[in-house]
Amino acid sequence: MAKIACFANSKGGVGKTTSCLAVGTCLADLGYKTLLIDLDHQGNLSDDVGRGDEDYTITDLFEDPKFDITKLVYPALNKEEEIDNLNVIPADITLATEARAAERYRHRLQILSDGLKPIKDLYDFILIDLRPAIDLSIENALLITDIVIVPVDMDRRATKGISDLFEVIAEIKRNDKFDYMLVKTKIDVRNKIMLKATEDRIAEMKLHASDTAIRTSEDFKKATEEKMPICYYAKNSKSHQDYMSLTNEILDHMEILGERYKDLKVV
Template sequence: MPTPKVGLAKQHTCHATGCCLAELGYSVLLVDLDHQGNLSDDLGRGDEDYTITDLFENPKYDTNTLVYPALFNNEVISNLDIIPADITLAVEARSAERYRHRLQILEDGLARLKKEYDFILIDCRPAIDLSIENAFLITDLVVVPVDMDRRATKGISDLFEVINEIKRTEKFDS
């Protein structure tokens, strides 16, 4: 199994958790929603022709063409697939605001996958845009790695307020 490089804890946590679940025999899909695409790069998929951006450009896009096996040293990692991201996601997520069902783009796209997964893990960038709102709406669990200083813990409180607003719930299980 690959060892993620040291960096921001959010991407590392998604990567490591996905690899561990795959090693345990679960079928895992990682979705890279960070336009920097570090998760994609780390799993050998940084230069693909088709990425999650294609789904936000065209919500009816065949999501199955976006799924690639994760790689380590050019070898396939069993049970681990990825939908990669690229830099164009930052712009396209903004322009997807024009779609009527814009908050269901990711949910609808993932529902069209032919392969079933035991776990779908989504690596989100540290900002709120349409793609991140899509992720929050369909998630069952949010994991937020954070330094334990006053500003960071205040940021967590603010984030959960945003999630509650997006999910339109009184209290998101945090």
């Protein structure tokens, strides 16, 4: 049965999509069968794996929960080439509009959970890229996630919405414990003051962050331009190494899943 991870933060541009794709590629490279699900109507993740213009998207499932989910699954591409072990369910702009039809279903919170059942055993990991908002499709994802990965950049606002996000998750999951991991992204190691401020904020909120921090690099933008995941565009670069190290940390962490429950000071 696949383990599920959502990449979430209500602040935009912190590296949710980048991290989802990079961790997904690293897992696939390690031999884990991995499914990416794009739950952002901007479709950035879909674009990044060459699936920004497909016939079927995740909207089809929210419009019709009985829709054949296997039709939504595409091999992820590195430029034109299929990536071994990496599939994707894409999203497009219709997720923001037509997926609202799902509000009328009685089991509307379980659409993703029920929809994934026929394919869940085919994967080791399902990674879901969330947009910076809470709506029905995102509640669907948070309900079934085993871990929430929260990228935070070196901006004060990156930790601001986390208490709210965790409250929403706790509410959705009711008594179900959930696990999370903050990941510092876009880290400029030379900017010691900003870095310390970020670390102090995380410590003050008593949040758990990964040991691995993702350093800032121009390669990320260039990789997107080239339609290549960072791990292929800049193989063995510091960016690739950072994400491989994070992936290993997530793998280690998920074996002790559930042990570290949030101990959050609401600020």
